[in-house]
Amino acid sequence: KNEVEQSPQNLTAQEGEFITINCSYSVGISALHWLQQHPGGGIVSLFMLSSGKKKHGRLIATINIQEKHSSLHITASHPRDSAVYICAATYYGGSQGNLIFGKGTKLSVKP
Amino acid sequence: KAGVTQTPRYLIKTRGQQVTLSCSPISGHRSVSWYQQTPGQGLQFLFEYFSETQRNKGNFPGRFSGRQFSNSRSEMNVSTLELGDSALYLCASSLAAIDTQYFGPGTRLTVL
Numbered sequence: 670k671n672e673v674e675q676s677p678q679n680l681t682a683q684e685g686e687f688i689t690i691n692c693s694y695s696v697g698i699s700a701l702h703w704l705q706q707h708p709g710g711g712i713v714s715l716f717m718l719s720s721g722k723k724k725h726g727r728l729i730a731t732i733n734i735q736e737k738h739s740s741l742h743i744t745a746s747h748p749r750d751s752a753v754y755i756c757a758a759t760y761y762g763g764s765q766g767n768l769i770f771g772k773g774t775k776l777s778v779k780p
Numbered sequence: 781k782a783g784v785t786q787t788p789r790y791l792i793k794t795r796g797q798q799v800t801l802s803c804s805p806i807s808g809h810r811s812v813s814w815y816q817q818t819p820g821q822g823l824q825f826l827f828e829y830f831s832e833t834q835r836n837k838g839n840f841p842g843r844f845s846g847r848q849f850s851n852s853r854s855e856m857n858v859s860t861l862e863l864g865d866s867a868l869y870l871c872a873s874s875l876a877a878i879d880t881q882y883f884g885p886g887t888r889l890t891v892l
Contacts, residue, residue, distance in 0.1 A: 702881070711886070712883040714883070755823065757823070767825050768823075770823040
């Protein structure tokens with residue numbers, strides 16, 4: 670069964686701290702997505718990656734294909750980063766829209 | 781460019797009724813996917829459409845159906861509503877295969 674596991678489930682940080690959220694998956698994937706969901710439900714796609722590393726502002730996403738593992742890093746965290754971060758995978762044999770989701774990491778950044 | 785829009789945003793129905801939700805993708809996007817989000821199960825894939833064809837369907841009963849029109853707008857229908865169908869229903873569009881998905885704000889369905 671294709672699965673996506675995330676850790677930690679909940680994370681509380683002080684403003685300015687470096688944050689890491691981890692994601693592991695079971696078999697070969699064609700793409701790994703990191704999503705951000707704020708209270709109220711809206712989801713924003715942060716990254717889509719299949720190899721290496723991507724950076725956007727204070728956010729960095731990495732993926733290790735051999736270890737079937739991805740990480741999302743937030744540098745110099747800020748209270749506005751408080752949200753649920755969700756990892757999702759498109760598996761080989763699945764199509765683009767068929768995302769398998771992790772259960773999410775709820776991040777709270779305190780001022 | 782306008783984002784993905786979903787209507788209605790909120791909906792209250794009673795058990796046994798049926799409901800239709802609508803999704804308008806970003807202009808030029810031909811792929812539309814639907815997802816259900818509940819506190820217990822999290823986000824789950826419902827179905828995906830590309831150029832009016834259903835390409836994939838998640839593990840949901842036949843009461844859940846959908847379609848896509850020639851202008852790429854999509855609808856999903858749930859018949860014979862059950863209490864457990866209460867959820868946030870999200871649609872997302874993308875330009876092509878293996879591409880970033882852009883999510884709509886969702887429709888929050890409550891079944892009483």
